[in-house]
Amino acid sequence: xxxxxxxxxxxxxxxxxxxxxxxxxxxxxxxxxxxxxxxxxxxxxxxxxxxxxxxxxxxxxxxxxxxxxxxxxxxxxxxxxxxxxxxxxxxxxxxxxxxxxxxxxxxxxxxxxxxxxxxxxxxxxxxxxxxxxxxxxxxxxxxxxxxxxxxxxxxxxxxxxxxxxxxxxxxxxxxxxxxxxxxxxxxxxxxxxxxxxxxxxxxxxxxxxxxxxxxxxxxxxxxxxxxxxxxxxxxxxxxxxxxxxxxxxxxxxxxxxxxxxxxxxxxxxxxxxxxxxxxxxxxxxxxxxxxxxxxxxxxxxxxxxxxxxxxxxxxxxxxxxxxxxxxxxxxxxxxxxxxxxxxxxxxxxxxxxxxxxxxxxxxxxxxxxxxxxxxxxxxxxxxxxxxxxxxxxxxxxxxxxxxxxxxxxxxxxxxxxxxxxxxxxxxxxxxxxxxxxxxxxxx
Numbered sequence: 001x002x003x004x005x006x007x008x009x010x011x012x013x014x015x016x017x018x019x020x021x022x023x024x025x026x027x028x029x030x031x032x033x034x035x036x037x038x039x040x041x042x043x044x045x046x047x048x049x050x051x052x053x054x055x056x057x058x059x060x061x062x063x064x065x066x067x068x069x070x071x072x073x074x075x076x077x078x079x080x081x082x083x084x085x086x087x088x089x090x091x092x093x094x095x096x097x098x099x100x101x102x103x104x105x106x107x108x109x110x111x112x113x114x115x116x117x118x119x120x121x122x123x124x125x126x127x128x129x130x131x132x133x134x135x136x137x138x139x140x141x142x143x144x145x146x147x148x149x150x151x152x153x154x155x156x157x158x159x160x161x162x163x164x165x166x167x168x169x170x171x172x173x174x175x176x177x178x179x180x181x182x183x184x185x186x187x188x189x190x191x192x193x194x195x196x197x198x199x200x201x202x203x204x205x206x207x208x209x210x211x212x213x214x215x216x217x218x219x220x221x222x223x224x225x226x227x228x229x230x231x232x233x234x235x236x237x238x239x240x241x242x243x244x245x246x247x248x249x250x251x252x253x254x255x256x257x258x259x260x261x262x263x264x265x266x267x268x269x270x271x272x273x274x275x276x277x278x279x280x281x282x283x284x285x286x287x288x289x290x291x292x293x294x295x296x297x298x299x300x301x302x303x304x305x306x307x308x309x310x311x312x313x314x315x316x317x318x319x320x321x322x323x324x325x326x327x328x329x330x331x332x333x334x335x336x337x338x339x340x341x342x343x344x345x346x347x348x349x350x351x352x353x354x355x356x357x358x359x360x361x362x363x364x365x366x367x368x369x370x371x372x373x374x375x376x377x378x379x380x381x382x383x384x385x386x387x388x389x390x391x392x393x394x395x396x397x398x399x400x401x402x403x404x405x406x407x408x409x410x411x412x413x414x415x416x417x418x419x420x421x422x423x424x425x426x427x428x429x430x431x432x433x434x435x436x437x438x439x440x441x442x443x
Contacts, residue, residue: 019075022082025117026066030059033089036110044100051096058092061085083128087135090114094139102147103157111136112167119171129175133168140164233273241270272308294419296442299327299336299372303363306340313348318360327365329372330442331419339412339423340376343435346409347378350433354381370441371421377434383427391425 033055040051065085068074074081090111097105115133141161144151151157244267247253253260300323307319344361351359356379364375383391392413409423416423421438 018082019069019078022078022085023066023069025082026062026069026085029085029089030062033059033062033092039106043106047099050099054092054095058088061088079128083132086114086118086132090136090139094143097140098143098147102149103144103151103153103160108140108160108164111140111164115164115167115171119174126172126176126179129172130168133165133171137161137164137168237270237273241267244270294331294440295333296328296330297333297336299323299329299365299374299439302333302337303340303365306337306344309337310341310344310348313345314361316359317348317351318358319344319363320360321363321365323363323365324367326367327372328442329439331439332415335415335418336439339415339437342409342412343376347376347380347433351378351380356380367441368438371438372441373436373438375434375436377432379432382429382431382433383425384429388425388427392423 036055037048037052040048040055044051062085065081068081069078093107093110093114096107100107115136118132119129144157244263248260248263248267253263303321303323307314347361348359359379361376361378364377366373392409413423416437416439419439421440423435423437425433425435427433
């Protein structure tokens with residue numbers, strides 16, 4: 001956060017703080033002014049009636065200013081209104097000093113009390129406190145000068161004047177350091193908020209890393225399975241293919257169309273097993289440095305692999321595609337296959353869960369400048385608007401508990417991001433959903 005932003009934020013918070021304190025201080029002032037009738041009764045019982053009227057009048061004026069502080073205009077002029085209601089008791093006290101014993105009037109103490117309160121209790125600015133202290137002294141000076149006895153005794157007047165000026169100076173110093181302390185506290189709060197924001201970013205990254213580690217562990221398990229399948233399945237599959245080839249060349253097979261058709265079907269089945277095992281190996285094993293640097297591969301081949309690996313989930317779903325003649329891209333083939341598997345699986349699951357009639361997935365691939373743009377679109381139930389912005393959040397899922405971790409799209413987003421692209425979702429609820437991403441062209 002820049003210094004200007006910090007100062008602007010501080011001024012905004014300080015304005016609200018001062019407004020709240022001004023209202024609270026005004027209510028306190030009303031109570032104290034009215035309670036002063038006890039002082040009037042103890043010191044000048046003969047003047048209690050006019051003084052009581054003065055106290056009620058000042059209290060009503062302060063209450064009126066408080067009402068203004070709740071308005072929009074009042075908020076804008078809060079410092080001036082605060083100064084106004086603070087000066088009202090000072091004017092009243094000065095009038096009482098003039099009306100009683102002048103320099104020797106005990107009401108002089110009330111002026112000091114208000115000056116100290118403004119510096120210690122109220123969140124005044126430095127200039128406001130100085131103005132308030134000077135005006136309070138001028139009111140006192142005027143009350144003494146206009147009193148019938150003048151400024152006599154002079155010694156008492158000098159002492160009282162010095163005390164008032166000392167109180168004003170001390171109050172200004174308190175205000176200055178209080179303001180600095182408030183600013184330092186605000187800056188500390190801003191720094192803590194900024195650090196909390198950084199921690200949230202770090203936590204999100206840790207969640208992403210955790211998800212990727214889970215994915216890596218899953219890939220390692222699939223890789224181990226694929227290696228075992230290659231070793232255990234490839235040899236008997238090759239023997240079966242050789243036997244089928246020999247059988248197809250036999251005169252009996254050539255003369256019997258039904259037998260030849262069965263042998264061709266068996267051959268295609270064995271070849272399909274070979275493809276699936278090969279796809280698992282490609283999906284699970286990555287070459288060292290492939291993720292960081294990328295290697296050229298045909299996107300069409302990755303698309304074929306992903307469709308074969310999700311064939312069970314795509315059963316009953318019409319899968320179509322629209323491809324350019326050249327689909328050679330640069331990147332991590334296994335990771336891109338993982339992205340496609342995730343998109344196909346999610347679409348198939350959503351359509352099956354919603355009971356979509358005539359479920360279909362269409363993949364559109366086209367070159368835009370030097371990047372291959374891919375869109376996987378289904379005719380399923382779509383994605384609700386409130387979920388659309390969150391589908392790439394780690395651990396966000398609309399599935400039932402135990403049906404998924406909510407990491408697939410988050411990891412897919414990170415994969416496409418590593419390829420310099422963006423994975424984004426679009427949808428019309430109840431009609432369709434699509435996911436699009438782009439990959440770099442291989443030189």
